[in-house]
Amino acid sequence: MTETPQTFDIDAWLNDAERPARSVTVYQKAGLIADLDALAEQIQNEDAEEVDGPSMGGGNLRAKYADLAQKFHDSALTVRVQSLTNQEQADLLEGHDEDSMADRGAIVMSEAIVHPKMTAPQVRRLNGVLGDAQFTLIMDAWHRACREAPEVSADFLPKRSTPDDGGE
Secondary structure: OOOOOOOOOHHHHHHOOOOOEEEEEEEOOOOHHHHHHHHHHHHHHHHHOOOOOOOOOHHHHHHHHHHHHHHHHHOEEEEEEEOOOHHHHHHHHOOOOOOOHHHHHHHHHHHHEEEOOOOHHHHHHHHHHHOHHHHHHHHHHHHHHHHOOOOOOOOOOOOOOOHHHOOO
16 A cells, blocks of 8 residues: 555654664774884885895784784774754753863763763763774764764765666
8 A cells, every 4th residue: 555645654653763873983992003103114114125135024013013903903892872952962961050061061972872871971981091083083973963964875885887887
């Protein structure tokens, strides 16, 4: 049966609706980037010096680089945030007028972060240990969930080839 405006069940549609959400990956072991940078430079220097044959340490350095890169990769955490309405944010902050802006932000973000679930003090600690660059990724994802209309981008998928665009 085809839906018509008269037969469409808006309550069923609303019951199945989901809030906009976004996710972002942050890294627990971001300090390894400095070690990876130093190793990459050492590897590049050894490659440049490989005039008289292979260097003795290049393979060992590459293995160490691969090991550290894997440790960095393994420290990834995907943080999922969901939108909050302006009214929900105001309700969360009711009675917290004397709190600092950072504390008020942590209260809101503890509600916005749905995975992994965190308390406001844990959000403050997360910000402190991740640093501003990574925490800003989480905040940007939340702002996008709150302010941007959801849309799917499939730009990363292979494009279909047609005779008009040079395909077969």
